[in-house]
Amino acid sequence: MRASTKPAQSFAGLWNTSFGFFGIQLAFALQNANVSRIFQSLGSSVDNLAFLWIAGPVTGLIVQPLIGHWSDRTWGRFGRRRPYFVAGALLAGLALLGLPNAGMLFAAAVFLWLLDASLNVAMEPFRAFVGDMTPPDQRAQGFALQTWFIGAGAVLGSLAPVIFNALGIPNTAPEGVVPPSVRYSFYLGAFAIIAAVAWTAFSVREYSPQELAAFGDEPAGAEANQPLVYPARGVLWIAGGAALLALVFALALDKQLYVLGGGLVAFGLVQATVRAFRSTGALAHIVSDLAQMPQQMKQLALVQFFTWIALFILWIYTTPVVTRTVFHATDTTGAAYNAGADWVGVMFAFYNGVAALAAFALPMLARRIGNALTHMVCLMAGAAAFLLLFVIRDQTLLLVPMALVGLAWASILGMPYVILTRVLPPHKFGIYIGVFNFFIVIPQLMVATVMGGVMRSFFPQAPEFTMLIGAGVMAFAALAMLRLHEGPAKA
Structure with a gap:
């Protein structure tokens, strides 16, 4: 039939279908633009900032593929994806209320871990949700509207401290205290993510398994007859991680590298254990699917890996770079520093606004030159933006590279997922988008464990050199798109 x-x-x-992303991205923008500011307000030095971001990506490596796997298989009265993004929104709301009131660095890092993990629980089922609810030829439009909501939410999230300050709420505070304008912004974010996700949850009816089967989407459990693959490389990952741990110990390298080495060992142990016991549970399916990624997904994974190294450099180091090089401020309690931190919020709002507008232009460009070439052009614009951030010392001119970042960001939020959903089996959208997030989380983990040591060793008083590194890795990501060949769309 x-x-x-x-x-x-x-x-x-x-x-x-996409409105919930408005609240999710508002919260994500508050995190990106203000967490380094909160950590510095609570006494963190610049070269420790990356390490304090580390709990989220470590958790994400576990949470994202599991959520993807389970959401592919969840069918109940509340739907398939909805239980996950509603739960993620509620937990993120709690974290947004707690983070600016933590009072000390350790507590702030714990709330950041909860926020980062919760946002990923909410975000990744939303990606698969668009694929579930749209036919293949409408997915570019669906992801474009999703990108618009991401941009709109990020604009409000990035500008919130500036808006509250303009309303008379102070943007300075004594040492060890987060400014009131930032705290009020996080309260706004908690309300927005819960309300926006609730809107989508109550206004959209997910397709039933029978309906998806009628559309040609295989229902949950369709992979039951497909044999699991048990990779034999677990021992190699364990050996590589152990070698890195030994090297860090022998050469007294930055202790943060222990986290990276330990992660490699853990990944190898999972593979080796699954293979030894011929497991059939969630971890076995994740390991098997990781080994059987479509060729286009493997090519795109390399692009994502280097793209997100650059993005995390941008989000972590823009505040110290701008406050030091443009506002000439290092005292986190002073007016100059907080004015610079507020301007970073304006910069982030500006690039997200550009991304919201570009989101509707990119599908038209992609129809002319293809999704892959469109993404490459946008990533090259992002690389140019990092070079400009390295050299510009004028406050207003900083908006020029932010416009280029906005173009790249619009493509990053949409084009990889348009390409992926053309080649992935529909019954595995959730798990493969979760696995694809490895190549977002692992770069964050690398930046968190490596960049602090790089800064201390090579440019301890010049954080602007992180922008040069960002330019290089973003350019490499753009060139890696030349290897990607798009496949036919999956019905």
Whole structure:
């Protein structure tokens, strides 16, 4: 029997399907623009900032693929993806209330861990949700609208401290205290993520397993007859991690590298254990799917890896770079530093605003030159932005590289997922998008464990050199797109 065609969504349907991302990205923008500021306000030095971001990515390596695997298989009265992004939104709301009131670095790092993990629990099922609810030829439009909501939420999230300060709420505070304008912004974020996700959860009805099967999407459990693959490389990962740990110990390298080495050992142990016991649980499916990634996904994974190294450098180090080189401030309690930190919020809002506008232009460009070439051009614009951030010393001119970052960001949020959903089996959207997030999380982990040591060793008083590193890795990501060949769309 020939499968029926999944119906195209109306504009209202696409709107409701993606609206939750407005709140998720508002919260994500608050995190990106203000967490380094909070850590510095609580006494962290610049070269320790990256390490304090580390709990989130470590958790993400575990949470994201598991959530993807389980959401592919969840069918109940509340739907398939909805239970996960609602739970993630509620937990993120709690973290947003706690983070600016933590009072000390350790507590702030714990709340950042909860926030980062919760945002990923909410975000990744949303990516698969768009694939579930749209036919293949409408997914570019669906991801474009999602990108618009991401940009709009990020603009408000990035500008919130500036807006509250303009309303008379102070943006300075004594040492060890987060400014009131930042605290009020996080309260706004808690309300926004819960309300926006609730809107999507209550306004969209997910397709049932029977409906998806009629559309040609294989339902949960369709992979039951597919044999699991047990990779034999676990011992190699263990050996590589152990060698790194021994090298760090023998040469007295930066202790943060122990985290990276330990992660390699842990990944190898999971593979070796699954293979030894011929497991059939969630971890076995994740390891098997990782080994059987489509070729285009492997090519795109390399691009993502280097892209997100650059992005995490941007988010972690823009505040210390701008406050030091443009506002000439190092005292985190002073007016100059906080004015610079507020301006970083404006810069981030500006690039997200550009991304929101570019989101609707990129599908038109992609129809002319292809998704892969469109993404490459946008990533090269991002590389140019990092070079400009390295040399510009004028406050207003900093918006020029932010416009280029916005173009790259619009493509990063949409094009990889348009390409992926063309080649992935529909019944595995969740797990593969979760696995794809490895190549977002691992770069964050690398930046967190390596960049602090790089700064201390090579440019302890010049954080602007991190922007040169960002330019190099973003350019490499753009060139790696030349290897990618798009496949035919999956129905």
